[in-house]
Amino acid sequence: MPLPPQLACRPFQPADLPELYAIEAACFQPPLRFTRQLLRSLCLDPRFATWVALSSSAIVGFATVSLIPEVAPPDPTPFAYLWTIELLPAFRGLGLGSRLLALAESSVQASGLTLLELHVAHDNLSAQAIYQRAGYQTLGLESDFYGPGHSALRLRKPILPEPSIIPSPEMA
Numbered sequence: 001m002p003l004p005p006q007l008a009c010r011p012f013q014p015a016d017l018p019e020l021y022a023i024e025a026a027c028f029q030p031p032l033r034f035t036r037q038l039l040r041s042l043c044l045d046p047r048f049a050t051w052v053a054l055s056s057s058a059i060v061g062f063a064t065v066s067l068i069p070e071v072a073p074p075d076p077t078p079f080a081y082l083w084t085i086e087l088l089p090a091f092r093g094l095g096l097g098s099r100l101l102a103l104a105e106s107s108v109q110a111s112g113l114t115l116l117e118l119h120v121a122h123d124n125l126s127a128q129a130i131y132q133r134a135g136y137q138t139l140g141l142e143s144d145f146y147g148p149g150h151s152a153l154r155l156r157k158p159i160l161p162e163p164s165i166i167p168s169p170e171m172a
Contacts, residue, residue: 061087
């Protein structure tokens with residue numbers, strides 16, 4: 001589904017950090033809120049991809065995905081990890097969350113990893129619906145993942161490799 005014309009997404013730029021932290025503060029309260037230092041380190045690390053969502057020219061959300069291969073025994077298959085997707089409340093339900101997720105998945109695909117994992121609060125039904133529509137499967141419930149009394153579902157999706165262009169005899 002295309003976004004309305006005033007809504008768009010683009011790659012993160014270092015000058016975006018103050019606005020991203022303001023979104024973090026609007027979306028999460030301590031102890032669940034990322035510190036400025038953590039958010040800065042994630043966004044500036046070249047092994048991560050961060051995408052921002054815009055309304056006109058204002059940043060209204062973002063997504064950050066780690067492209068560092070992780071492994072969770074007993075499965076030896078490496079995966080990327082989606083750290084967060086955040087949108088200001090007034091911009092939820094407009095397709096931006098799905099678009100940010102698709103961009104995070106495209107970053108994973110470009111990295112060559114073939115799985116993406118994430119955690120979502122067990123009571124965040126709207127986010128769970130986005131992930132289900134996008135094809136994520138629940139691996140299990142992790143009690144107290146976000147701290148005492150804050151459980152999370154662990155989700156995973158296979159990310160298909162970019163299709164190779166195989167020259168046909170006519171192209172050779």
